Amino acid sequence: MWIMFAFGSAVFAGLTAILAKCGIKNTDSNVATALRTIVVLIFSWIMVFLVGAQNELSSVSRREFLFLILSGMATGCSWLCYFKALQIGDVNKVTPIDKSSTILTMLLAFLFLSEKITIIKVASMILIGVGTYLMIQKKRVESDAPKRKADSSKWLFYAAGSAIFASLTSILAKVGIQNMNSNLGTAIRTIVVLIMAWIVVFWTGKQNTIKEIDKKSWLFLGLSGVATGASWLCYYRALQTGPASVVVPIDKLSILVTIAFSYVVFKEKLTVKSGAGLLLIVGGTLALLL
Numbered sequence: 001m002w003i004m005f006a007f008g009s010a011v012f013a014g015l016t017a018i019l020a021k022c023g024i025k026n027t028d029s030n031v032a033t034a035l036r037t038i039v040v041l042i043f044s045w046i047m048v049f050l051v052g053a054q055n056e057l058s059s060v061s062r063r064e065f066l067f068l069i070l071s072g073m074a075t076g077c078s079w080l081c082y083f084k085a086l087q088i089g090d091v092n093k094v095t096p097i098d099k100s101s102t103i104l105t106m107l108l109a110f111l112f113l114s115e116k117i118t119i120i121k122v123a124s125m126i127l128i129g130v131g132t133y134l135m136i137q138k139k140r141v142e143s144d145a146p147k148r149k150a151d152s153s154k155w156l157f158y159a160a161g162s163a164i165f166a167s168l169t170s171i172l173a174k175v176g177i178q179n180m181n182s183n184l185g186t187a188i189r190t191i192v193v194l195i196m197a198w199i200v201v202f203w204t205g206k207q208n209t210i211k212e213i214d215k216k217s218w219l220f221l222g223l224s225g226v227a228t229g230a231s232w233l234c235y236y237r238a239l240q241t242g243p244a245s246v247v248v249p250i251d252k253l254s255i256l257v258t259i260a261f262s263y264v265v266f267k268e269k270l271t272v273k274s275g276a277g278l279l280l281i282v283g284g285t286l287a288l289l290l
Helices: 002-023 029-050 053-059 062-088 091-099 101-112 119-135 146-176 182-203 207-212 215-241 244-251 254-266 272-287
Strands: none
Touching: 002 029, 002 062, 002 091, 002 215, 002 244, 002 254, 029 053, 029 062, 029 182, 029 207, 029 215, 053 182, 062 091, 062 146, 062 182, 091 101, 091 119, 091 146, 091 254, 091 272, 101 119, 101 146, 101 244, 119 244, 119 272, 146 182, 146 215, 146 244, 182 215, 215 244, 244 272, 254 272
């Protein structure tokens, strides 16, 4: 069953990236993250009450709270980096780097969760690593466009930060939700993410830009929040019962959904080298199911 939830997470996560990209075109990325998180919070707590998990809140231990808070903080940092990278970089470039958190997560799962290292898992990590490298090849940048050249390096920095924090999120959440309802764990984590996101908004003085957001951007940010909420609920349900070293890579197959829609919506095309990289990433991920 956890495999079905993991694939469900991948589908919704893929839609999230595209919807968010549409919503942050004319919106500050930090403000967009904060607004999306409100939608995710509402969505996650609705699910908590639908399944009756709110009664378990009083039985959550301090240790579980600690790891959920740390996981939420890591998620917040990952989101802030990810959506900043999406705002200034191509979806086809940003997404593969964000998904490379798979490798770091698998390594951390081996080290801290005592999950077994197998030949297939090692081979999968190599395929995913090589595939990611092929997909992030740099585009040619005109010499008379210094700002564009600067942005081409900035997105890489933010995308790498997103991957690092995303890997920490999975490990911390795995520990935090082992003995509790996954929907409740997701809702608690989201509160932390929301607080972090709005602190950054006010810290950077971007709160006044909210009134400048157009209706179309509001729509896509809302839809992106709903997609994120659905992805999280599936993801942490899968992570609760399935091995992190397998659940995380399956979730990262959202790259297929993201790239497919980026071609349709943004006309972003894959080169032959990028296409080969995508095949290696997918092949490495599917090998983990063997």
